[in-house]
Amino acid sequence: MTDRLKLGLAGLGTVGSGLVRLMAARGSSLASRAGKPIEIVAVSARNKRKKRDVDISQFRFVGDPVALARDPEIDVFVELIGGEGGVAKEAVEAALKAGKHVVTANKALLAHHGASLAALAEKHGVALNFEAAVAGGIPVVKVMRESLKGSDISRVYGILNGTCNYILTLMEREGRSFAEALKEAQAEGYAEADPGFDIGGFDTAHKLALLTSLAFGTRPAFESVYVEGIETIAPADIEAADGLGYRIKLLGVALRTESGIEQRVHPTMVPKETAIAEVDGVSNCVAIDGDFVGDVMLIGPGAGAGPTASSVMSDLLDIARNHILAPFATKAKDLMPYKKAQMRTHEGGYYIRLSVFDRTGAFAAIATRMADQGISLESIVQRLASAELPGVHRRREGTPATVVMITHQTTEAAIRKALQSIARDGHVEAKPQMIRIEKL
Numbered sequence: 001m002t003d004r005l006k007l008g009l010a011g012l013g014t015v016g017s018g019l020v021r022l023m024a025a026r027g028s029s030l031a032s033r034a035g036k037p038i039e040i041v042a043v044s045a046r047n048k049r050k051k052r053d054v055d056i057s058q059f060r061f062v063g064d065p066v067a068l069a070r071d072p073e074i075d076v077f078v079e080l081i082g083g084e085g086g087v088a089k090e091a092v093e094a095a096l097k098a099g100k101h102v103v104t105a106n107k108a109l110l111a112h113h114g115a116s117l118a119a120l121a122e123k124h125g126v127a128l129n130f131e132a133a134v135a136g137g138i139p140v141v142k143v144m145r146e147s148l149k150g151s152d153i154s155r156v157y158g159i160l161n162g163t164c165n166y167i168l169t170l171m172e173r174e175g176r177s178f179a180e181a182l183k184e185a186q187a188e189g190y191a192e193a194d195p196g197f198d199i200g201g202f203d204t205a206h207k208l209a210l211l212t213s214l215a216f217g218t219r220p221a222f223e224s225v226y227v228e229g230i231e232t233i234a235p236a237d238i239e240a241a242d243g244l245g246y247r248i249k250l251l252g253v254a255l256r257t258e259s260g261i262e263q264r265v266h267p268t269m270v271p272k273e274t275a276i277a278e279v280d281g282v283s284n285c286v287a288i289d290g291d292f293v294g295d296v297m298l299i300g301p302g303a304g305a306g307p308t309a310s311s312v313m314s315d316l317l318d319i320a321r322n323h324i325l326a327p328f329a330t331k332a333k334d335l336m337p338y339k340k341a342q343m344r345t346h347e348g349g350y351y352i353r354l355s356v357f358d359r360t361g362a363f364a365a366i367a368t369r370m371a372d373q374g375i376s377l378e379s380i381v382q383r384l385a386s387a388e389l390p391g392v393h394r395r396r397e398g399t400p401a402t403v404v405m406i407t408h409q410t411t412e413a414a415i416r417k418a419l420q421s422i423a424r425d426g427h428v429e430a431k432p433q434m435i436r437i438e439k440l
């Protein structure tokens with residue numbers, strides 16, 4: 001490395017152009033913060049002629065990101081293209097092999113190939129930094145890689161996808177259906193035209209896989225994450241949760257258990273009075289439970305040009321100061337294989353919503369099915385559809401009523417068996433809704 005830190009920037013979209021803007025805004029103050037000047041010497045994007053809202057005329061344009069990754073003039077390859085494979089992977093590998101430091105915001109790439117890329121970075125004595133890949137502007141990677149290393153971590157969890165949190169917040173505050181809230185999120189620019197990756201929980205799962213590795217010293221194991229999205233959450237669930245003192249959030253949770261590590265992404269009921277329940281809109285939050293440190297929580301912007309560029313810059317400042325650590329805090333060769341705890345052994349409370357045919361014996365049969373599995377109930381609420389409220393219409397024997405139950409601590413296996421039996425008995429109109437309650 002010379003007396004200047006020279007960057008090759010691949011990707012000039014939301015994050016890439018945010019970085020160009022941040023560097024222009026900071027000007028010479030960056031050099032004093034970094035101990036040396038940091039400058040972009042060359043850029044790459046798909047379309048050289050695309051009209052952009054940042055001026056890139058002073059940078060050399062390299063059409064092929066892989067060629068930029070190997071460019072003899074650069075010290076650091078900044079990968080802001082995205083995608084788990086393809087050109088992003090090829091370019092990052094080329095950069096590491098050429099002895100260039102790499103900074104990336106690409107959670108998909110690292111969740112799938114983190115262990116091998118970390119090994120490559122260590123082999124060539126360079127950094128592989130990814131602060132922006134998890135929770136955008138929240139500096140959680142640095143906190144977990146460095147600041148919390150004095151403690152053993154038992155659980156890391158959080159709201160890791162702003163799109164989902166925005167949709168759930170709208171559903172709760174304004175009584176919207178999932179479809180209406182999604183449409184509004186798209187109109188506001190908070191959801192992609194193809195939102196499946198976000199609302200299906202996969203983006204959260206990518207970030208969780210990285211947090212798990214940082215927390216437990218294991219190889220990132222995205223394929224072992226249990227994933228449920230928020231598509232099935234209905235206004236009836238939001239309303240019932242509210243009445244019972246909960247809010248529904250899409251959480252990613254990694255938990256050390258006796259049988260291995262749980263990694264799960266699913267809609268979760270959290271008590272209203274907890275800090276995480278207050279994290280609304282597009283904000284993100286990461287909570288870490290450690291032995292000596294206790295419980296730590298970080299809240300902030302999870303995406304967007306400014307926050308992600310700020311995280312990329314933090315990674316660059318570390319490289320400029322020659323502060324280079326193992327990508328996942330533990331040396332790549334010492335990362336342990338991920339030992340998966342089976343989802344059926346998960347223990348917790350559950351919220352169940354059933355649409356029950358209101359006929360003699362139905363409720364007793366449901367209670368028996370729960371008792372058969374040793375499940376005890378903390379509360380049970382029966383709600384009638386508004387058109388069936390007494391005095392509005394005469395209620396007919398056999399029409400469905402909504403039954404909401406909260407269970408005491410039980411296992412996933414028991415709940416699944418009970419719900420299968422209840423569905424098989426024919427007393428419910430539709431597939432039962434089940435939402436896990438996280439103990440906080």
Ligand SMILES: NC(=O)c1ccc[n+]([C@@H]2O[C@H](COP(=O)([O-])OP(=O)(O)OC[C@H]3O[C@@H](n4cnc5c(N)ncnc54)[C@H](OP(=O)(O)O)[C@@H]3O)[C@@H](O)[C@H]2O)c1
Nearest residue numbers: 011012013014015045046047080081082087105106303304
């Ligand atoms: N957006 C966020 O808030 C956010 C937050 C955290 C992490 N991230 C991560 O940051 C990365 C970038 O996200 P983004 O939102 O900035 O994406 P984006 O706006 O879609 O920009 C992608 C950039 O990559 C360029 N590109 C695509 N394919 C290319 C190819 N084959 N060769 C060269 N350049 C190519 C595009 O070129 P053109 O401009 O010419 O089309 C564009 O400049 C992703 O890994 C994402 O997951 C994003």
